Amino acid sequence: MIAFLQQVISGSAVGIVYALVALGFVMVHKSTQVFNFAQGELMMLGAFFAFTFIILFGLPFWLGGVLAIVSVALFGVILDRVLLRRMVGTKPFTIFMLTVGIGFCIRSIVMLVPMWGTDTYSLPSPLQGRVFSFGGLIISADHAVILLTATVITTGLFVFFQFTRLGLAMRAIAQNPLAASYLGVRVDSLFSIVWALSAAAAALAGVMLAPISFVHADMGQIGLKAIPAAVLGGFDSLPGAIVGGLIIGIVESLAGFYCPEGVKDVAAYIVLLVVLAVKPRGLFGHPDAKKV
């Protein structure tokens, strides 16, 4: 039983990182109908910014982490203003390919920056190595912080979208941007806020993942795990992204422990197939949601 719980906790910590990246996918898609394939790369950028502020500039971990998240959020706004806004009205596939290109560019630029490059860097958190033990159950401080931070952030986002005027406006543009703009909602500003929020969520995932699996140019690959998480949740549902990420993280972890070699690596996709076979729109998918 302890072993089972241990795997659930470890899986949740990894799953919440998937979930944060998936949240970014969902936020952007929900509001702008754009599928942002560069989400994983934004996460990697967050980790590199954190590395720069914390290790190269010597700032405290938490301050550096916040600065990294803010920087990537700003980068998200720039992406929207400079590139993606011009694409409004073009075919979804064109925009999708643009985001694929943006992802490649971010990765290449990171590799060209002299202090970053192709090396792997460690970014130890102040809590590294500390563990809490509850009757045989071991929780590392890093994992505990990931779980706590992610819970706070996702609750905050939920409250923001459900109970604030800005959140309401965002939901409005998601449903019908034209009608929303007739009612005085400034659609273009809101798009920028959505991009900022989604980039910030990815950067947060990067900052939290860095102490566990280091900072390197290949980090963005985790986006490939976040896509099934987003699809599993229904793709247009914020709680769905969180639940989807958690399910995939936990299933992977349990499969790695209980199943034969190799099952862990395909577990996420098996779960996705099974869920989609039963609920084609995902766990929290809305019947009128657009197909992705």
Place this chain on the structure above:
Amino acid sequence: MFRTPAARYATRLALIVGLASAGAASAALAAENQGITKDEILLGAVLDLSGPVASIGVPVREGQDMAIQAVNDSGGIHGRKIRIIYADSGYDPKKAIIATQKLATDDRVFAFVGQLGAAIVHVTMPIITNSGSLLLFPNAPIEEVYEPTKPLAFTMQPAYNVQARLAAAYAYNTLGKRKFCAFYQDDDSGEQVLRGINEGLDKVGAKLVEKASYKRGATDFSSQFARLKQADCDIVMFGAVVREAAAAMLERQKIGWNVDVLVSQPSATDTVIRLAGSAAEGMLGVNQMLPLDMIKDQPNVAPVFKAYADSHGGKLPDPAFLYGYNFMKLFIEAARRTGPDLTTQNFVKTLEQFSDFDMNFGMAPATFSATQHVGSLSTNLLKVVNGQWTRIGVLK
């Protein structure tokens, strides 16, 4: 090093090209002084200079070039200067075959020195040896270069399984370990290590009690380590590469498991300590080349590193630089010992007489014979003490 579907396709292509060139081979063997003139020795190397392992190919070239420049500046070898032609494979076996074919049959190089990559060496070796060129010291730890012995192929890198076999025997006999676990990457390099561990354990009548693999680029190892911990092993043998090995050491620290760990060559490097920090303390490892931090102040190494740093903005070279430098120095020494009458046959005869030749730079010494074309089957046994690798022995 890994094999791709492209590599398998290229194998077939290589066979065809190899067969086609076989006819020319006998003629080439007759003209044994190919690539040698009165004042020049012509060499070739197909390296990845732009693809996924360019981070190894570029420093290998730099190392080879530095060794060549030093010998040319001092007048060459018996009056002959070395010239080397590089070709970029981009780690694509098809491109490598074409480049090798050109170097072997058009340029007619005397030897290929430092050919890079398991998949590349696998497909280009038949072309090289059939053309009468020598395949010397490829940067590819694969058995087929030396098993069975081929007249024109020599290597300094035994496959990872050789080192893993020695490491497993050491852990059993000297450390008294009885419950072995393996943690490895599920590709060629990890499987080689796993095979070596099993071979080593077979010899002493022991068996692995548990094994756990991961995919390259994995970020979470909690389930693997939970499984290994549950198996209650007393040593975990790693067949992991740098980043994943370091992350796994952090996982081991996180779950508070003080089991001994012995890592294979790819992760017995300074970078693992840099990444894993205190979690790497006490880790054991095997590596034929001593990590840079251990050797950088040695009197024979420091001037080379300084020359490198002077032309590279003060940076220390990559470990791959040392392979390039050392293997070219070994070629130079063999060519020098062969004497003015440098032919393929004489060169092979000379190299086969090398015995315990000091490779410097912390590499295991080179010994060849008519029946053994792998220069070293021994490896350094290392341990992380106070945050640094320390050599605690040599495994043979």
